[in-house]
Amino acid sequence: MKRRPDAVSVILGLMATILALGGLWLSFGGSIEWSTLRIAAPLVLVLIGIIGLVAARPRS
Amino acid sequence: MSSIWTVRRSATDHKVSGLAGGLAAEWNVDPMLVRVGFAVLALAGGVGIVLYAAGWLMVPLEGKERSQLEEWVPQTAGWSREIKIGIVVVACIIGAVALSWLVPFSFTAALVVAAIWYFGYYRNRDQLRADRDQPNQPQLRFAEFPGEPTAFTEAARAWQQRIAEYQQAQLQAQQVRQPTTREPSVRHQPASWGTFAYAEPRPGAATTAPDAAPDAAPDRDFDHEAFLADPDPVGLYSEPAPDSAIDRLTTERRLRRRAARRLGLVSVIVLGLTMTGLGVLSVLGLPITVSVYLSAALLIFGITLLIGARIGRPRGLAFATVVVAVATVLSLIGQNNTSFAGDIGIQQRSYGSLAQLPAADHLRTGQLTVDLSALRPERSVTYSASVDKGRLVVDLPPDVTTALTARVDNGMLKTGNDRQSIRTGPDLILTEPAPAGANGPVFTVRLSVGDGELEVRR
Numbered sequence: 275m276k277r278r279p280d281a282v283s284v285i286l287g288l289m290a291t292i293l294a295l296g297g298l299w300l301s302f303g304g305s306i307e308w309s310t311l312r313i314a315a316p317l318v319l320v321l322i323g324i325i326g327l328v329a330a331r332p333r334s
Numbered sequence: 335m336s337s338i339w340t341v342r343r344s345a346t347d348h349k350v351s352g353l354a355g356g357l358a359a360e361w362n363v364d365p366m367l368v369r370v371g372f373a374v375l376a377l378a379g380g381v382g383i384v385l386y387a388a389g390w391l392m393v394p395l396e397g398k399e400r401s402q403l404e405e406w407v408p409q410t411a412g413w414s415r416e417i418k419i420g421i422v423v424v425a426c427i428i429g430a431v432a433l434s435w436l437v438p439f440s441f442t443a444a445l446v447v448a449a450i451w452y453f454g455y456y457r458n459r460d461q462l463r464a465d466r467d468q469p470n471q472p473q474l475r476f477a478e479f480p481g482e483p484t485a486f487t488e489a490a491r492a493w494q495q496r497i498a499e500y501q502q503a504q505l506q507a508q509q510v511r512q513p514t515t516r517e518p519s520v521r522h523q524p525a526s527w528g529t530f531a532y533a534e535p536r537p538g539a540a541t542t543a544p545d546a547a548p549d550a551a552p553d554r555d556f557d558h559e560a561f562l563a564d565p566d567p568v569g570l571y572s573e574p575a576p577d578s579a580i581d582r583l584t585t586e587r588r589l590r591r592r593a594a595r596r597l598g599l600v601s602v603i604v605l606g607l608t609m610t611g612l613g614v615l616s617v618l619g620l621p622i623t624v625s626v627y628l629s630a631a632l633l634i635f636g637i638t639l640l641i642g643a644r645i646g647r648p649r650g651l652a653f654a655t656v657v658v659a660v661a662t663v664l665s666l667i668g669q670n671n672t673s674f675a676g677d678i679g680i681q682q683r684s685y686g687s688l689a690q691l692p693a694a695d696h697l698r699t700g701q702l703t704v705d706l707s708a709l710r711p712e713r714s715v716t717y718s719a720s721v722d723k724g725r726l727v728v729d730l731p732p733d734v735t736t737a738l739t740a741r742v743d744n745g746m747l748k749t750g751n752d753r754q755s756i757r758t759g760p761d762l763i764l765t766e767p768a769p770a771g772a773n774g775p776v777f778t779v780r781l782s783v784g785d786g787e788l789e790v791r792r
Binding site for chain 2: 290329
């Protein structure tokens, strides 16, 4: 039987990966525009939430 | 085994939520002591408030299986203990930061309460439990099923009643025998029923002695055989057939756990190699900051979690990820607070020529310092600087014909060091036109602050 992925791991893993990539970008001299971030961050959260819902959906 | 995870909030001994009553019953201490402990902890950085709220949310009420949090958000029922502990620790830190201005004590008070708990209860817990579970005062504590009665609950109730009757007979027999023997009757209880006599057998309680000789058997009204004469009073029990699905599930779970453990070990190795590599790069002279280390670790944890979503999450990884994520964010804020270009932070600008000078600088929140003292405009030019909330400091160039307009919506306007040069209040406006008849280029400077302070230095 194929197991469905663990939704908590998916959500936490995605958030951690995105945050880590952003942190490395900033640490190596990049900059993040606040105006971009305030649009992108909520959208990313919505996207991650949708992915989590899809991962956690019951399989018939 | 007694544990914080088996505590239940008291339904009878409660002032607010019954948490202190439940803890006192679990630890066998006076509930007032627990309440005083919470009060002292509340004054120690607000930790007590956070811990009490967490306990109220996460500890189920007596007789219930689900906590308040799990009732409100059923998805939290699957959270691991590490995640719950991590959330409480983070909440304590945030609460301590938020309430530090309000509460009078430092964390010393929390350490004192922890020391009292450790030396007063934890080191003596076996003795306290032994006092609570006196073998001569057996307490019948049966779990009550809160739902609708079923055939199974009726069977369980019938067993409970029989056990109660049997033990009552034992106590009566013991009272009759007491002048001749001091042996407590509980020690003679046969192993076959003794383990069922208490809803929660405790380590300190008198245990049954399977090999104990039932020397008082002739005195009893109910002997072992009579007690077990009809082991299934309702006629429910039959040997369940082996379930292959359960076996398959158990095997699958074991394999998954093993895979998760291997994944955890691999991630630890990768983490170690990455940290070593970053350390070598740092030694070679590359600017490897703390946030780089933390971000790299977080990246490894995140990828491991994504892999673990399919093959099994290593134990404790979620907690470690949350901790490293918080540390990464804090280090990034501390290190790169000027990286959120143009909006937030403490920023400093310095312009020495018109080629460098922008038409305007703007900061939404924070402090903006603009050094124009080295500027020598060869032509007339206009420069604007503004801060929505915060502080704006501008060093004007000397010996340059300057037309200045400064405006503060609400706050302070400072144009010199004497008292007359400092104005406070709403709608502060200063206009200094270029001197009439001045020759040469005019440097027009327009400064504005929404809420905050504007300082013009010459």
